[in-house]
Amino acid sequence: MCRLPSISLYIHIPWCLKKCGYCDFYSYVSQENIPEEKYVKHILKDFEQDLLKINNRKIHTIFIGGGTPSLLKIHSINKLILGIKKRNQIFHNTEISIEANPTKLEYQNFMYYKHIGINRLSLGIQTFNSSLLKQIERTYNQKKAISAIIEAKKYYDNLNLDLMYGLPHQLLEDALLDLKIAIQYNPSHISWYQFTIEPNTIFYKKNILLPHEDLIFQMFIEGEKLLKKSGYKKYEISSYSKIHYQCKHNLNYWNFGDYIGIGCSAHGKITQKNGQIIRTIKNKNINYFLNGNYLHSTHIVSEKEKIVEYFMNVLRLYKPIFKNHFSKMTNIHVNAIEKNIQIAKQEGFIIDHKNYWYITKKGKLFLNILLEIFLS
Structure with a gap:
């Protein structure tokens, strides 16, 4: 749980x-x-x-x-x-x-x-x-x-x-x-x-x-x-x-918290007690919505998607990224991304401390490249 x-x-x-x-x-x-x-x-x-x-x-x-x-x-x-x-x-x-x-x-x-x-x-x-x-x-x-x-x-x-x-x-x-x-x-x-x-x-x-x-x-x-x-x-x-x-x-949002999205075309992210994350998209057709057809689709976020989405958000912030926060929000152990972290560290994008990661100035300038490392 x-x-x-x-x-x-x-x-x-x-x-x-x-x-x-x-x-x-x-x-x-x-x-x-x-x-x-x-x-x-x-x-x-x-x-x-x-x-x-x-x-x-x-x-x-x-x-x-x-x-x-x-x-x-x-x-x-x-x-x-x-x-x-x-x-x-x-x-x-x-x-x-x-x-x-x-x-x-x-x-x-x-x-x-x-x-x-x-x-x-x-x-x-x-x-x-x-x-x-x-x-x-x-x-x-x-x-x-x-x-x-x-x-x-x-x-x-x-x-x-x-x-x-x-x-x-x-x-x-x-x-x-x-x-x-x-x-x-x-x-x-x-x-x-x-x-x-x-x-x-x-x-x-x-x-x-x-x-x-x-x-x-x-x-x-x-x-x-x-x-x-x-x-x-x-x-x-x-x-x-x-x-x-x-x-x-x-x-x-940026700390990878949950949110409900209501109304036409609104998006949501809802974590379940078993750690599963469900993304929701509401119907963007106003006539459908006003007839009570609210939900357009749902998507269960895969482990790889969780990792990418987590970093896509937290990398926007100017503060350390604590390793226990990553595990708590994704339900994934930090060992799963150790190779990615080492590559980012070698490129000079990340400083790897015992309890947290810190994004360098170079990492902030090349966020898209840094994110690609977590996509691999």
């Missing part, structure tokens, strides 16, 4: 007013009234079915994402939160996050989110440069972005700002100015990640050009210096926070 890890809850709201050209998340574009009352009802039924699989564990964190979850009316979000609490005795101090965009339609609701128990807000700013915002097809400008931050600060100590670097036509000074503006408003957390164009997106088909990789690397280096100087500690590849404000929900 294995000790079950902590478990989180991800709730997917699949609607957006507009699909951005670089977005590869699953979403429906809808300018009309969305069937939110019916959707919330079915989300809660989906939740009830997953609760049968988690062995009476309390929900550790909740994250409402999308899509654009803030498109839902306040009463719908309130009904959703109350429904979750009614069905699972969550912790008193559970981190409950919601994603929002900096438009007036959305930020006028920030006060109400706080009143219904949402205690962490994540604002998708991306950049403060109005010209660049237009190029990446966002529907607001710098003035609206700053207004949203000012409004959010009235109610939230735990505030994340999403920013991107390496945008089309972005200069080094543009990227650093974004960080300087964000830092000026003293958010507790900044997610600062490289802009990428994934296959099957509009930008990929248009062959949108990005800055040279040397310039992108310079943005990364100089940006990290600025964030560190301003009191933000890096704890993950693209996450920087003030003390005590790391995102607990994302940390659970």
